[in-house]
Each structure stands twice: as structure tokens, then as C-alpha cells.
Amino acid sequence: MAPVFSHGDLRLYLLNLLDEGPRHGYDIMQALSDRTGGTYTPSAGTIYPRLAKLEEEGLVTKTVDGRKTVYAITEAGHAEVQARAGELEGIEAGLADSVRLIADEVRGSVREAMKSLRADLAAASREERAATPQDPREDDPRVLAREQLQRADASVNEFRARVRSDLRTHVARGGDLAATVVDELVGELDRIARDVTRALRG
Structure with missing residues (x-):
């Protein structure tokens, strides 16, 4: 920047x-x-x-x-x-633009992270439906469920680590973290959680 x-x-x-x-x-x-x-x-x-x-x-x-x-x-x-009052007005306008820009960058990062998570979940769902059993263990629904649970855990943990790192790095560098950005993140996570719950209930 x-x-x-x-x-x-x-x-x-x-x-x-x-x-x-x-x-x-x-x-x-x-x-x-x-x-x-x-x-x-x-x-x-x-x-x-x-x-x-x-x-x-x-x-x-x-x-x-x-x-x-x-x-x-x-x-x-x-x-x-x-x-130099006129120059000061220009500086103030530039500062306002900088604040808006950094807020837009954070919102963009959150949206991309959400999009990636949804794509990962969709791909996992497709792979699960298309999977062909390779050994007798895979006929056991409990084994399959545990394997998919591990995949889901890994995906959620990766997302959490990535977003947390991006946010912490941004704030550590002096960036602003607007409440609207956090509200959007919380709202998206809540929506995804509801989607997952609905999918599990089938």
C-alpha cells in the first residue's frame, strides 16, 4: 500500500x-x-x-x-x-481514502476466505459422493464418517489459521479493523454453520 x-x-x-x-x-x-x-x-x-x-x-x-x-x-x-489550508484539505481527503482502502482490503480478504471455504466444502461433498470403496473398512459408515470429520476439521482449522494470521498481521502493521468487517465475518460464518447444519439433517 x-x-x-x-x-x-x-x-x-x-x-x-x-x-x-x-x-x-x-x-x-x-x-x-x-x-x-x-x-x-x-x-x-x-x-x-x-x-x-x-x-x-x-x-x-x-x-x-x-x-x-x-x-x-x-x-x-x-x-x-x-x-497552506488548501494543502491540508487535500491531506485530510487522502487520509480518508487510505482508511477506506484498508477497510476494503480486509473485507476483500474475508470474502475470498469465505469463498475458498465454501469451495472446499463443496469439493469434499462431491468427492464423498463419488468415492468408490477401496477396502472392506470403507464399507463401515462409521469409518467413513470419521475420515470425513477429520477432513472437515482440517479445512476449518486451515481457514481459521489463515484468517487469524491475515487479521493479526494487518492490525500489527497499524491497519484499522472496522466493526463492519468483523460483523460481516461473523455473519458469513454463522450462515455457513447454518448451511452445514441443514446439510447434515438432510
Whole structure:
């Protein structure tokens, strides 16, 4: 996925955050994560050098408040924010697009996983109907049932592991996980469970 902030945009966005009021470093990083819907979680190594540069340019001041360093915008910094208001609107629109894009990616992954699971279950059902007994054990319905149960378990476990890994990796990378995406996942799983129950009852 493309970077959330294009070259130079983060600098202006930091000024914009400080134009809203003084903030300490962690508060700035948290605000960036919140404003981007979790799609961008900057490190201290990214933020503090930029704040130091803004201070050198006379756009920001810093004061020590106990164990925290609080940053505040200067008149020159405020003037730059006002002068570049149009650019800020473009940045905000880009952030909104990034949040929508990551949500669409997660929804797409869930749909593909559901589609794959349904295909696996359908293929297993077809193979079961077409299977020809190879040895006397396969004439025993209990043996056949246990074998198919093992296949179903393996398929469900594989699906669970794949989706769980995708979701955890996405969130660990700072991605947003919207409630609507989880609702869709839960709804699809519930629907598949009902389909399986109906099929078992024949």
C-alpha cells in the first residue's frame, strides 16, 4: 500500500496538530494513529526528528513539563498552517481514502476466505459422493464418517489459521479493523454453520 503521507505532508500535518493546541510527543503519535484510522502508527524515530527540525525553523517551541516535553506552535508556524489550508484539505481527503482502502482490503480478504471455504466444502461433498470403496473398512459408515470429520476439521482449522494470521498481521502493521468487517465475518460464518447444519439433517 502507498505511504499514508506523501513527501512533506507529515511536516505540515504535525504543524496542523500543534495548531490545535500544545501536545507532548506520545500524544502527537497517538493523534496521528487516531486521525488515520490506525493505518499509520509512527515511531518516535520518525516524529521527534521532524519536531526538532520544526523547532530549528522557528515554527515550534518545546518546554519540559515534568517528565514530558510539550511542543507548541509559534506565530510563524500558525501562519504557515493558515497559508497552506488548501494543502491540508487535500491531506485530510487522502487520509480518508487510505482508511477506506484498508477497510476494503480486509473485507476483500474475508470474502475470498469465505469463498475458498465454501469451495472446499463443496469439493469434499462431491468427492464423498463419488468415492468408490477401496477396502472392506470403507464399507463401515462409521469409518467413513470419521475420515470425513477429520477432513472437515482440517479445512476449518486451515481457514481459521489463515484468517487469524491475515487479521493479526494487518492490525500489527497499524491497519484499522472496522466493526463492519468483523460483523460481516461473523455473519458469513454463522450462515455457513447454518448451511452445514441443514446439510447434515438432510
